[in-house]
Amino acid sequence: MPIHPALHAALDRPVWSALEGGHRHLALGGPLAKRYPREIGPFAALADDSPQAWEALAALLLPGEAAMLVTATAPVRAPGLSLTPLDPVLQMVATRDLAPATLSFSVLGEADAPEMRELAGLTNPGPFAQRTHELGEFLGVRAGGRLAAMAGERMRPDGAVEVSAVCVHPEHRGQAYARHLLAERTRRIMAQGNQPFLHVYPSNRGAIALYESLGYVVRRQLHLTRAELSS
Structure with a gap:
């Protein structure tokens, strides 16, 4: 099954693509950062790697709460947030x-x-x-x-x-x-x-x-x- 280049790009950012796509009705947040409701799961995503996007993600979290990011490249900076790399997935x-x-x-x-x-x-x-x-x-x-x-x-x-x-x-x-x-x-x-x-x-x-x-x-x-x- 050949995969269209646009779908490759979406699969590189599965959480963002889902919250912008088939799960848009579940998405919390705005144009810079989105997350699933807490009672559904911890996954969240950013529109880009800008400081404004990280700040928007921070605004979606409660003290002591963690979000799970799934990305093509590992983030290295996050204003207002502490990042912990976890094991990668295939x-x-x-x-x-x-x-x-x-x-x-x-x-x-x-x-x-x-x-x-x-x-x-x-x-x-x-x-x-x-x-x-x-x-x-x-x-x-x-x-x-x-x-x-x-x-x-x-x-x-x-x-x-x-x-x-x-x-x-x-x-x-x-x-x-x-x-x-x-x-x-x-x-x-x-x-x-x-x-x-x-x-x-x-x-x-x-x-x-x-x-x-x-x-x-x-x-x-x-x-x-x-x-x-x-x-």
Whole structure:
């Protein structure tokens, strides 16, 4: 799947592109800095690297609160903010369509949110707050009356959708749930005419091998930075 140059530029700035695009209805802030609501997640972004943009981001934070930045280059200065570099991530993009999942799954909703947060807490797929499940469609597999696995959506730049929160309960591993849900999530995103993408730590070789087996390839490395008000 060839990626249009404009989409490459959007994927280099996934948080900003999402808050300007498919998640504009969730965006807090203004033209220089935006963030997701606290109860959805810690991600924030800047329009540029100007002092005015950093000051606008600082105005969106409470004392003791941290924002997570995802950028193509690591920021080195931030007036009014303290920056902490975190481990970088690999951004991977899907390159082929996939067959529908062959296992029984359901679309998760508001009633499933407590179980979704519990599963995320057990498996740590990334930040998962009180309303993270509102970012997009989540698919789940139930076994023995409990949520055994799920896969959802997170950032939504125009023309692309991030696959996120792919996690399996420790008691239900070895059933290929992650593979089936990831494949179905990818297929559904492509069916809507969007480019699936995801983020993974370079050290997570098992997950990378799974993603590669389903046609995902590394597009580039992105930097994660924690930003909080200077004390």
